[in-house]
Amino acid sequence: MLDARLRTDMYAWMSLTRAFDDQMVAMWKSGRGLGGTFSQRGHEAISVGVGMAMGPDDVATPMHRDLGTYLVRGMTPERIFGNLLGRATGPSQGRDANLHGLGDLSLGIIGFISHIPQALPTALGVAMTFRHRLEPRVAVTFIGDGGTTAGAFHEVLNMAAVWAAPLVVVVENNQYAYSTPLNQQMASADIVAKAEAHGVLGTRVDGNDVEAVYLAARDSIERARAGGGPVLIQADTMRMLGHAIHDGAEYVPEGLLADWEQRDPLRLTRNRLVEQRTATPEALDSLDRAAASRIQQAVAAAEAAPFPDGDSLTDGVYA
Ligand SMILES: Cc1ncc(C[n+]2csc(CCOP(=O)(O)OP(=O)(O)O)c2C)c(N)n1
Ligand SMILES: [Mg+2]
Incomplete structure (x- = not known):
């Protein structure tokens, strides 16, 4: 069994990720000036589990629903809210009020x-740079179910296998691509089989089980680091809200959401930690409160931060 501290830390990171998400959604609904708002509710176990399995020198290319990966790797909530609020303190320095x-x-x-x-091709390039420099580093890239139907997904798997690239591809199958359900995107949801057809090792995990995700990611990353070639992880979950905040997701059957709600990643982890006496409910409540107050502090700092200086407009423009 994994170390008790590590398992409690997983809960703490998921709690922070959820608290961020709840706050972001609430702020958008109350008109507090947020840009592109994509909820990652339901994806916490994937983004946190993979993020925690990565080494400090590895490189990630996270997606719009991988908030946990940013947080685990040290991007502060202040900077992410700063970005969403168009402030100079966000990584895009006010240029992209978005996730x-x-x-x-x-x-x-x-x-x-x-x-x-x-x-994906970008991550493959990063992985091959590590290979050519003989650096023991791994590139970890994320893609949605919908994204796997694009041609470059297959081209990248093919070349990554040929080159035995130190690349891990995490497929976040959340059952929808915008309003299109999985069965209208692909006749086979067995994405592992597609990886294997390209010579890439594939593994499928419960994307709501943070420990399962962590273990799959840890093994895949170590294999890739050791020269064993690329791995694809198919993590199955559910997008619990719309594609973005403006999308009410009325097209998703209610029963489907209710079923997945029973398997909410935070609820699963909490129940397991309590049942196995790894943590008390009070200790987990206290982590939830700490996460909520950390987020309040971050929002206050981001709202007080300056907008970018007009003179910086052409910074970063090279051509
Ligand atoms: C080439 C391209 N076409 C269209 C879009 C618009 N778009 C953004 S997210 C998205 C759906 C992606 O679905 P999926 O890959 O399943 O990821 P999810 O949003 O479900 O996490 C679309 C169509 C885009 N970003 N890029
Ligand atoms: Mg999807």
């Missing part, structure tokens, strides 16, 4: 490349 544009190479994070699935 995109959150790159910081000093933290091993390449911000979300919105043109799906173009993060």
Whole structure:
């Protein structure tokens, strides 16, 4: 069994991720000036489990629903809210009030490349750079179920296998791509089989079980680091809200959401930790309260932060 401290830390990171998400959604609904708001509710176990399994020198290309990965790798909630509020303190320095544009190479994070699935060839390039420099580092990239139907997904798996690239591809199957359900996107939801057809090792995990995700990611990353070639992890979950905040997701059957709600990643972890006497409910409540107050502090700091200086408008423009 994993170390008790590690398992409690997983809960704490998921709680912080959920608290951020709840606050972001509440702020958008009350008109407090937020930009692109994509809820990651339901994805906490994937983003946190993978983020915690990565090494400090590895590089991630997270997506719009991978808030936990940013937080675990050290992107502060202040900076992420700063970005959402268009402040100079966000990683995009007021240029992209969104959950995109959150790159910081000093933290091993390449911000979300919105043109799906173009993060994948980018991550393959990063992985091959590590290989050519003989650095024991791994690139970890994330893609949605919908993204796996794009051609470059297959091209990247093919070349990654040929080159035995130190690459881990995390497929977040949340049953929908915008309003399109899985069965209208692909006739086979067995994405592992598609990876294997390209010569990439594939593994499928319960994407709501943070420990299962962590173990799959840890093994995959270590295998890739040791020269064993790329691995694809299919993590199944559910997108619990709409694609973005403006989308009420009325097209999702209510019963489906109710079923997944029973398997909410935080609820699963809490129940397990309490049942196995790893943590008391009071200790977990206290982590939830700490997360909520950490987020309040971050929002206050981000709201007090300055907007970018007009003179900085052309900074970062090279051509
Ligand atoms: C090339 C391209 N086409 C369209 C879009 C618009 N778009 C953004 S997210 C998205 C749905 C993606 O679904 P999926 O890959 O399942 O990820 P999820 O949003 O469910 O996490 C679409 C169509 C885009 N970003 N890039
Ligand atoms: Mg999806």
